[in-house]
Amino acid sequence: MLIYYNTSGYQYDIITMLINFQNCEDDIMARTITFRSNELEISKKVKDIMEDKFKKNGFATSDKLESDTELVISVGGDGSFLKAARDLDFPDLPFICVNTGHLGFFAEILPDEAEIDYFIDCYQRMYFEVNEIDLLEIEILDNEGKTIKQAINELVVRGNRSRTAHLILHVNGNYMETFSGDGLIISTSTGSTAYNYSAGGSIVDNRLKIMQITPISPISTNAFRSFTSSIILPSEDSEISIIPEYKNEATIILVIDGEETKLSNVRSIKTRQSKKQVKLLRLSDYEFWDRVYMKFLKTYDYKADELRRR
Incomplete structure (x- = not known):
């Protein structure tokens, strides 16, 4: 059957x-x-x-x-x-x-x-x-235009050459934080048991349609204020936007389901639920x-x- x-x-x-x-x-x-x-x-x-x-x-x-x-x-x-x-x-x-x-x-x-x-x-x-x-749809905007990627588990955004990443985070167009630390993970419920879990994120029942934002080694001081735990959002009507804070950080490392790419002149990275499965x-x-x-x-x-x- x-x-x-x-x-x-x-x-x-x-x-x-x-x-x-x-x-x-x-x-x-x-x-x-x-x-x-x-x-x-x-x-x-x-x-x-x-x-x-x-x-x-x-x-x-x-x-x-x-x-x-x-x-x-x-x-x-x-x-x-x-x-x-x-x-x-x-x-x-x-x-x-x-x-x-x-x-x-x-x-x-x-x-x-x-x-x-x-x-x-x-x-x-x-x-x-x-x-x-459900997959993540990742829209990368740089000086050359838009590129669309898909992810089953997660997107990881890191600074270049192991430097501290300073990333401006928006959810549904609303400013959330200027993150400072090693990077951010955006995962599906499927990916909640992968890198997300190793970084201290929550395991999420695979029947739930969510996106989870998990910080990697966040810095939270008087100078830098960052969330130190995960944020979980409904994936069906949410969009996460990440923008490098400084021009010299427009070169960043993206890791999509374990595949690493170094990108220059990045203006923004938007993540939402994909239409693909x-x-x-x-x-x-x-x-x-x-x-x-x-x-x-x-x-x-x-x-x-x-x-x-x-």
């Missing part, structure tokens, strides 16, 4: 494989899967195993995004999923991740044959959910707060696990 609903929520290194839901007769789906791989040997090995198993189950395979591609499967870690989505320009296709990386917050499948076989069986029986993740295929037993516990709090204390299950 296919369950399809809108939600958000997650984090980031991998291969990527694609499959495509097309209009099908008698519930028979298109059969093309495309693989994209990072260079880790374990990822390549898992990719080869999965490719062979999908072929045996009647799927064709390809190294490219085909017109009848159904699904994107990342094998490795969260960063490769983010890179794949960006490189493919956030296609209207579901993704699923196989974790051969570290944290693997996006990952749904472990890299062993039993897990892979279970996933293929669930996929063919349509025992899964498709979650829609990314789809994540989840097996039917997925639960966000259980994932948070497993990735951030779980220990080998079996007594605590037993108490938690009661």
Whole structure:
């Protein structure tokens, strides 16, 4: 049974494989899967195993995004999923991740044959959910004009050459602060468990449509007054604007989902909810707060696990 609903929520290194839901007769789906791989040997090995198993189950395979591609499967870690989505320009296709990386917050499948076989069986029986993740739209204005970028997790704005950043922050056209510190993070609920969390931001339920502004090492003195904790805004009708305070800070560092860019002559950076979304295929037993516990709090204390299950 296919369950399809809108939600958000997650984090980031991998291969990527694609499959495509097309209009099908008698519930028979298109059969093309495309693989994209990072260079880790374990990822390549898992990719080869999965490719062979999908072929045996009647799927064709390809190294490219085909017109009848159904699904994107990342094998490795969260960063490769983010890179794949960006490189493919956030296609209207579901993704699923196989974790051969570290944290693997996006990952749904472990890299062993039993897990892979279970996933293929669930996929063919349509025992899964498709979650829609809201993106950030980032509008960068400089002397050359406007550039539009998309982010799944977050935008990070930093000063150039590790210097203190002085950034004027507006929300919906209203002045909020002149921030001084290492930088600002603007994250989605999905990105709340990524860099935002490491910087002291809040974990936000992935069903909530929000943008979170989190300061990185803020300076709050008589000379510089900055918020020292996160600000959470509804994303559907909010716009965040960041302007470098000084001309010599018009060269800044932007990091979008881990991809760093140095920009000169920046006039403003505006962030709002994007019209684009990314789809994540989840097996039917997925639960966000259980994932948070497993990735951030779980220990080998079996007594605590037993108490938690009661």
